[in-house]
Amino acid sequence: MTYKYIIFDVGGTLLRWGDAPLFARFLSDYAKSVSDAQIAADGAALRRLMIEAFAQNRQAAVGMGATGESVVSFWRRTLRETLALWQRPGYSDEMLKPLTHAVVHGAFDALFEDALPTLQRLRAAGYRLGIISNWNENLPHELARWGLDRICDFAVISSLVGVAKPSPEIFRLGLERAGCQPHEALYVGDNVLDDCHGARGAGLDVALINHGEVEVTPSPCTMSYPNLTALANALLEEQG
Numbered sequence: 001m002t003y004k005y006i007i008f009d010v011g012g013t014l015l016r017w018g019d020a021p022l023f024a025r026f027l028s029d030y031a032k033s034v035s036d037a038q039i040a041a042d043g044a045a046l047r048r049l050m051i052e053a054f055a056q057n058r059q060a061a062v063g064m065g066a067t068g069e070s071v072v073s074f075w076r077r078t079l080r081e082t083l084a085l086w087q088r089p090g091y092s093d094e095m096l097k098p099l100t101h102a103v104v105h106g107a108f109d110a111l112f113e114d115a116l117p118t119l120q121r122l123r124a125a126g127y128r129l130g131i132i133s134n135w136n137e138n139l140p141h142e143l144a145r146w147g148l149d150r151i152c153d154f155a156v157i158s159s160l161v162g163v164a165k166p167s168p169e170i171f172r173l174g175l176e177r178a179g180c181q182p183h184e185a186l187y188v189g190d191n192v193l194d195d196c197h198g199a200r201g202a203g204l205d206v207a208l209i210n211h212g213e214v215e216v217t218p219s220p221c222t223m224s225y226p227n228l229t230a231l232a233n234a235l236l237e238e239q240g
Helices: 022-028 035-060 068-086 096-104 115-124 139-145 170-180 194-199 228-239
Strands: 005-008 015-017 107-109 127-131 153-157 185-189 205-209 223-225
Touching: 005 170, 015 035, 022 035, 022 096, 035 068, 068 096, 107 205, 115 127, 115 228, 127 170, 139 153, 153 170, 170 185, 170 194, 185 228, 194 205, 205 228, 223 228
Parallel strands: 005 127, 005 185, 127 153, 185 205, 205 223
Antiparallel strands: 015 107
């Protein structure tokens, strides 16, 4: 199959959780007589617990994002649970609000190492690129921060259009922005429910980026790859 557009999810596909120093940097603003070494260890622990809490609550986030407030509410609940488990002495008791703000505004985000090279390779090969993401209103700033706005032709953001994945409607909006038919676009994401079911419902093929966690291609995904590099290799090999 030859595609004109490759359309990407953002969280878990192009962006990942940042490394422990980002979390330590946040904690340093709320520490009271805590050593740098302890802040570093506490930051690593906070990162681990936040990742675990998100994974445990991921099902509750399916379909979320039609409004920015729904995203904030989800993170507030998840981070309240995280801080209750984390509990370290020597820090301010008023961290929930700034921690939620930091998460929602991308303070702990980082690009997957192969994200930008993959987009650049695909763009150079003649593919048009786009984004469809369940995210709050801050995503345009995130895309600009990482230079993704300059390489992608469009971005459809759930909180800005009032509909969220897995609704096929948000994918149809993406196709309208792209000016192409469903069979001319491949959607790339990391979540079977939000990404695969939603995109397939709109008639798109879907590539699941499983980060090495899934050995088979789960229904209804069209294909799966362990990372973005493998996806690009396959598309460029098929292109000849």
